[in-house]
Amino acid sequence: MKALVWHGKQDIRCDTIPDPEIEDPKDAIIKVTSCAICGSDLHLFHNYIPAMMPGDVIGHEMMGEVVETGSDVSKLKKGDRIVIPFTINCDECDQCRRGNYSLCERSNRNKAMADKVFGHATAGLFGYTHLTGGYQGGQAEYLRVPFAEGTHIPVPDSLTDEQALFLGDIFPTGWQAAVQCDIQPTDTVAIWGAGPVGQMAIRSAILLGAKQVVAIDRLPERLSMAEAAGAITINFEDESVVERLNDLTQGKGPEKCIDCVGLEAHATGHIDSMMDRVKQATMMESDRPHVLREMIYVCRGAGVLSIPGVYGGLVDKIPFGMAMNKGLTFRMGQTHVRRWTKDLTRRIEEGQIDPSFVITHTARLEEGPGMYRTFEQKNDSCIKVMLKP
Amino acid sequence: MNIASTLVTSRPDRSLTLTDRVARGLGWFSLGLGLAEIVAPGKLGRALGLEGKETLLRAYGGREIGAGIWALSDTPAPAIWARVAGDIVDLGTLAAGLRGGDDSQRRNAFIALAAVGGITLVDLLTAMSLSAETTENKGETGRDYSDRSGFPGGADKARGAARDFKTPAEYRSTPVEEPKRVSGELEPA
Structure with missing residues (x-):
């Protein structure tokens, strides 16, 4: 598949890499239909946040369709349209039960390292350094979603990708x-x-x-x-x-x-x-x-x-x-995304707000690295880039 | 399209251009040269016919290190232009070295002059290319987005539309009761 891969400071390339596979019974795989470049991706682009490794797939704002589920996933099925929150949630630990999803105690697979750096580890995040689990990001054609039953936001049919995508982060x-x-x-x-x-x-x-x-x-x-x-x-x-x-x-x-x-x-x-x-x-x-x-x-x-x-x-x-x-x-703190998304989805459906207003640029995934430069330098009055894999 | 902009070689599937890579190389080169000028100005001075100018060489070393750090930042263009200016100063200093010293020193100074001349050309092309990149990619700035309220029902109707939301207890900070007023004005206790 094609994915935007971090190679070093200000060096992101659209590479061809192996497709993700189910690694755990709680996983799901989605085909990404839309993703976006976040302002916090620029901190990684500039290498100000430590623990990115060359070869990491970047991106934490994405949505798509479920194409495969692990054996322990019963709430999702093939074809379901979902937004993926940037925080990975087990939905079972003490912090998740309190609604502090960005502090999930089980989803950061590099907990030992994160404990040393932060005192206590935070949740696993998509495409956001090895301190938060080293998970592959969503600026790609496909994405593995760990703890998939807790790590998704259902999308009503009435909402377009442009209206729903930003439920995952901004x-x-x-x-x-x-x-x-x-x-x-x-x-x-x-x-x-x-x-x-x-x-x-x-x-x-x-x-x-x-x-x-x-x-x-x-x-x-x-x-x-x-x-x-x-x-x-x-x-x-x-x-x-x-x-x-x-x-x-x-x-x-x-x-x-x-x-x-x-x-x-x-x-x-x-x-x-x-x-x-x-x-x-x-x-x-x-x-x-x-x-x-x-x-x-x-x-x-x-x-x-x-x-x-x-x-x-x-x-x-x-x-x-x-x-x-x-x-x-x-x-x-990092956002406890799913704590708010049911209410916010309703507000979009009711027409209180339409988050698509913020999209100023839409491009193909292959054009993503160039769009990083456009966004970074605020060229062409760029405020938000949506990418279509 | 001029010679500088042809060096940009912008590809949409890569965020770094050839110019960016050359600028980084120049940044590391600056750091190395600066370190050498600070650590061993005597040796450099003797080799180039600039004996007695160790303080000047150390100052140049500081300048090189500053330019190197800046060139490795996310806004390298001003640093590369600063290097061009520094190159001109270096050329003048080395030219002075041609007038003094023995044959060996004059030969070394001539070689250094030629090397700095070559580096100056690379610096100049890189600086021009970075500036061209900035100008060509700028696009339309200051676009008017005043038609993008994000509120399908209009901005006036949106104000307070979510007052039905109940702030979770851990985020409450404002007293529920309004502060008491004395003579219509709030007065300090």
Whole structure:
């Protein structure tokens, strides 16, 4: 089969590799009908997240049709159309039973290594380093789905691939980011980063009834998409984020702040972001946390910081004293995808939201490596790439 | 299409172009050369007729290491242009070496001059190619997506449409009751 294979930093190729096979009675194999490039794939593309190996198949946003099931799989049958969440869930462990699917205790097959690095292992993820199990990703023609009975989202016939695909990651990720804020009708929610997850967080905050939602980015195409949903926008290259947010909140700052940027914050005119860039290039710091610093500074006392943006390792100069004295609450984590997807599927079916709005580019799988460059460099006003194997 | 853009050799099934690979090679070369200039400036100086200029060579070494690290980052184009500028400085310094020293040193300086001339050409073509790649692939920027609300019923109708959602207990943080008001204004305790 054809698959997008990671060969090293910024080196992804469309290779021909052996088809996946059932390895465990709980497995299923799907024929991938649609997949997408996620913003967090770019962290792997740039090799900022450790433990990728040459030959790994990348991709964790995918859906398709079941073509084969293991002997222990009874809830799925050939021909079923499903979205695959990026987190692999056993559905039986303590964390899965609590709904903390991204912390599944059984799906990470490299648990010993992950225990050493994280203290306690997190769930297995598709196409996202050997620290999360080293599973093959879904930017491919076929995918093996471990623990298939727990690791799928049924797709109603009424939804197209374009409407359903993002149930596997970015829609529930944006949703969880907003839910973690416990949004009240009086809240101002500030969202840093108007990429795909940011766009979903903006719409989730609006659906959940925030008084005002503010989107912060520098790219006009992203800001126009944010405005389309009813967000107030701040171009951080044109104006001070802190001053504008204080103006919008009578000097008090937003109650809720969401970081949809993560470890590759753009180097702005701020000295700290330039220092981060130098330190990251010289391996003195793994992540560039400018957004975290700015959120801590501008957030209203007793506010909430929600962090769906991916961080990979060590961050420097975090003003923790400021956070402590302001009594801020931090909520973060990989998304517990399946905790939200039944509700979100209903909301798509009812027409509250149509996540396909975010797709700006569609290409064949073979064109995927080139689309990584397009997405990375924000060429051609690219916000979200959907790939068709 | 100019000579620089022909070096890009962009293929949709590969994310790295030939130019990217050459830029990385130049980055590693920069690191190696920089290290040599910092660790053994005396030896290099004697060989090239630049005796007494060890401090200058060490400074050049620092410059090379900086350019090397930058060239190996995900935005190598400015680093390769910086290398072109550095090459010109190096050529000037080596030309000075041609005027002094013995025959052997002048011969070495001439060989080094020719080598740096060759590297300068590679640097220049790579820098031009990286810049061409950036320009040619840019496409239409700033496209207007203001017709993409994502709300089939309209943005106004969407606001608060999911208020039926019950926030799980572990994510609740806001007091249910509104804070008490005194004389219409909130007052600190």
